[in-house]
Amino acid sequence: MEIDKAIDLVREMSLKQLKPGIVTYTSTVLQGLFRVGRFSHAQKMYDEMRVLGFKPDTQSHTYCIMLDGLCKNGHVEEALVFLQELERKNVDLSCSMYEVVIAGLCKKGKLDIAQDIFNNCVF
Structure with missing residues (x-):
């Protein structure tokens, strides 16, 4: 993975008046x-993107x-907080978004929380 080169390329695009898209x-x-385990950098890039x-x-x-x-980087609690934030903002959440968090919670042994999310989400 050459993620640093990809990031440099995206930044270079901006310098050359080429606007990288979503x-x-x-x-x-x-x-x-995320694939290379740099979750905090991914969060910063998400903020930068916004x-x-x-x-x-x-x-x-x-x-x-x-x-x-x-979730895949072991930050299920942060994913749960992020999901709840999206719900509060009335973002149109898809079933797959809930599935990702439920699966992450199950893998961490937080079955009660996973069950609560499943019971309360509207698919």
Whole structure:
């Protein structure tokens, strides 16, 4: 994985007046950072993406990638907080977003919380 080169390329695109899109940030940068275990850097890039005016949407799967990356890197509690934040903001959440967090909770042995989420979510 050459994620640092990918990040440099995205930044270079911006310097050359080429605006990287939501898919570039989501599928290339965020997903790549999570794959190599750099979850805190992924969170910073997510924040940077938002500051630059990119709105995550369910079509780009940004939220799902964030939730999945947090869970797979052992930060299930942070994923749960992120999911709850999205719910409070009335984001149109997909079933797969809940599935990612429920699976992460189950893997960490937090079955009661996983069951509560399952029982309370509207699919």
